Amino acid sequence: MHTCLPPTDAIEEWLNCYPSFKGSYGHLLLEQKEDPPPDLAGSLVPYFESAHEDARKYFSEQIGIDLHPDSDGVQNEAELLYPRCLPVSARRGLFGEVMAGMLTEQYTYIGKHEWDVPIFLFRYHADVEKYLFDLSRNDTRTRQVFGRFGSDFLGLCLDYEGNVIRFIAGEAKWRDKLNAGTIETLMLGSWVTDRETGERARSGKGVWFEVNRDTPVPHGLRQLQRLLRERDPGGHSAAILSLDKALALRNPVPIPRTNLILIAGNDVPSRDERMSLIPWQEMPKEYTAPNDLQVVELILKDGGDLIDQIYDTLWS
DNA sequence: CAGGAATTTTCGCGCTTTGC
DNA sequence: GCAAAGCGCGAAAATTCCTG
Numbered sequence: 001m002h003t004c005l006p007p008t009d010a011i012e013e014w015l016n017c018y019p020s021f022k023g024s025y026g027h028l029l030l031e032q033k034e035d036p037p038p039d040l041a042g043s044l045v046p047y048f049e050s051a052h053e054d055a056r057k058y059f060s061e062q063i064g065i066d067l068h069p070d071s072d073g074v075q076n077e078a079e080l081l082y083p084r085c086l087p088v089s090a091r092r093g094l095f096g097e098v099m100a101g102m103l104t105e106q107y108t109y110i111g112k113h114e115w116d117v118p119i120f121l122f123r124y125h126a127d128v129e130k131y132l133f134d135l136s137r138n139d140t141r142t143r144q145v146f147g148r149f150g151s152d153f154l155g156l157c158l159d160y161e162g163n164v165i166r167f168i169a170g171e172a173k174w175r176d177k178l179n180a181g182t183i184e185t186l187m188l189g190s191w192v193t194d195r196e197t198g199e200r201a202r203s204g205k206g207v208w209f210e211v212n213r214d215t216p217v218p219h220g221l222r223q224l225q226r227l228l229r230e231r232d233p234g235g236h237s238a239a240i241l242s243l244d245k246a247l248a249l250r251n252p253v254p255i256p257r258t259n260l261i262l263i264a265g266n267d268v269p270s271r272d273e274r275m276s277l278i279p280w281q282e283m284p285k286e287y288t289a290p291n292d293l294q295v296v297e298l299i300l301k302d303g304g305d306l307i308d309q310i311y312d313t314l315w316s
Numbered sequence: 317c318a319g320g321a322a323t324t325t326t327c328g329c330g331c332t333t334t335g336c
Numbered sequence: 337g338c339a340a341a342g343c344g345c346g347a348a349a350a351t352t353c354c355t356g
Contacts (some may be wrong), residue, residue, distance in 0.1 A: 177324085179325085181326085220327060329347100
C-alpha cells in the first residue's frame with residue numbers, strides 16, 4: 001500500500017502556490033521558487049518509492065526476476081530495476097502521475113475534500129511489464145513504452161467509517177516546455193488538415209475531450225478495488241464494499257466525482273510570473289462535464305533534471 | 317532596418333494493440 | 337493492411353526579439 005505522506009516541508013520550500021476557487025472550478029498555480037531546497041530530489045524520493053512499490057513487487061513476480069538491488073545472481077541487475085530502467089518519456093509520464101497524487105494529498109482542492117491515495121495503479125501499465133520482460137532477456141533492446149489506458153490517477157475521499165464518498169480522477173501531463181502552442185495542442189488536440197477542403201483545425205482529441213467523456217465509473221476504479229482487495233482487504237473493507245456498490249451492473253450506487261487536470265513542465269520565457277496557462281477566473285468553456293473540476297499547473301525549472309535525479313536514486 | 321539570436325511552432329518519430 | 341489510440345521527445349522551420 002501507498003502509506004508515505006507527502007513531504008510537506010520540502011514542498012513548501014519548493015513551490016509557491018496560488019489557489020483560486022470559483023463555483024465548481026478550482027485552479028491551483030504552483031511555481032518553483034527561486035531557491036528550491038538543496039536536496040529536493042532526496043526529499044521526494046520516499047514518496048516516489050512508496051508510489052511505485054506495488055508495481056515494482058508485482059512486475060518482479062510476473063517477470064521472474066528479482067528487481068531488488070540486494071539480490072544477486074541476476075545479470076544486468078542495475079539495468080532491470082523498475083522504474084529506473086524505463087525510457088525517458090515514460091519516466092516523465094510517471095513523474096506526472098506521482099505528482100498528481102502528491103499534490104492532491106498536499107493541497108486543498110475544490111470542495112475542500114480530504115483526499116487519500118491508497119495505492120497507485122502502475123502495475124496496470126501493461127506495456128511496462130512487457131518492456132521489462134523483453135529487457136530482462138535481451139538487454140540490447142531499447143524501445144519506447146506504450147501508454148496505459150484510462151485515467152492516470154485515482155484518489156478517494158473516505159468518511160469516518162472508511163466508506164468512499166467521493167473519488168477524484170486525474171489526467172496528468174508532462175511537457176518539457178510549457179508554451180502556449182504546447183498547451184493548446186495538449187488541451188485541444190493536434191492540428192489536422194481536412195483532405196477535401198485543405199483547412200486546418202484542431203483534432204479535438206486533447207485533454208478536454210478525455211475529461212469530458214465522463215464514463216460514470218472509470219475502469220481504474222475497478223482496478224483500484226481489485227488492488228485494495230488483494231493488498232489490504234481488512235484495512236479498506238468499507239471502501240471495497242462501497243466500490244462494489246458503485247461498480248454493480250444493476251442499480252449501481254453512483255459516487256460523486258471530481259476531475260483533476262495536472263499540467264506539469266518547465267517554464268518558458270514568454271510566461272510572466274504568476275501567469276497561468278489555463279484561465280483561473282472562470283471555468284473554461286471547453287469543460288462540459290458536470291463534475292467539479294480542479295486544474296493544477298506545476299511550473300518548474302530544469303524539471304527534467306529533477307525527474308532524472310529522483311528516478312536514478314529510487315531504491316539505491 | 318539588417319542580421320543574428322532566442323523562442324515558439326510544426327512535423328515526424330518511436331511503440332503495440334485494436335478495429336475497420 | 338492501415339489508421340488510431342495512448343505516452344511524449346527532438347529536429348527543423350517559422351516567428352519574434354534584440355542590438356548595432
